Amino acid sequence: MTQVTRVVVTDLKRTQIVMYAGASGDYNPLHTDEPYATEIAGNPTVMAHGMLTMGLAGRVLTDWFGHENILRYRARFKAPVWPGDTLTVTANVTSMAEGRAEIALVAVNAAGTAVLTGTATALVTGETE
């Protein structure tokens, strides 16, 4: 298996963004506070944390290779993610050497816009299929 495509969230809920704020400690009201997000920040609604998207996309890596085998994970935040978004992640193994896989991944919203691109390195064990 050299490619995985998976929907990591369907119709993202504001409450999930609140859960992420609470767990991560990123309490910027931009992410959780509708009056602040719209009237002060000038956004259409609250914006999901880029780190929430990175975490959701990371599930594709951990389900594929195992939590303990992720050696490196880097992401670039390309476009905002909003409540109601459905995100699909495609991850590809781009090279393999000495038991390590190099991976490239992209997360897109329902409109097909890339919201996050990333790379990762994972240790490939006998159980990875």
Next chain:
Amino acid sequence: MTGIPFPIERGHVLAFARALGEETAAVPPTFPIAFAQFDPDWPLRMQPGKPWNGSGAGPGVSSNGTGGLHAEQEFEYFRPIRVGETLSARRGDGRTWQKPGSRGVLHFTERHFEFYDADEKLVARSTTVSVRVEEAR
């Protein structure tokens, strides 16, 4: 041990994993970002006795957040993080660079947190790249 203690607590890991739609307490690769909960200098947390941002009776006032947009993030692991251990976090500055953008000059700043274990071995490194736009005049 120098640095800021980062206890890896099962409940914290579980809350973080649940926010990502998982039900296990395995440590997600992005979990070190939650060190913010223990960072005494983290600006995006309510400090007792100080004014807090966000809406209340009114919509609130603009804050600068962490002083830029989060552009990129990287986590590197030298061994897995284990629930129950306490890591020691050390802050470091990284590179700074700039490049022209459509709305003005983009200023990039890199910051690191390195997490060491009780044996002073490096366990993980977190790198945050933030970007600030200098509006063209």
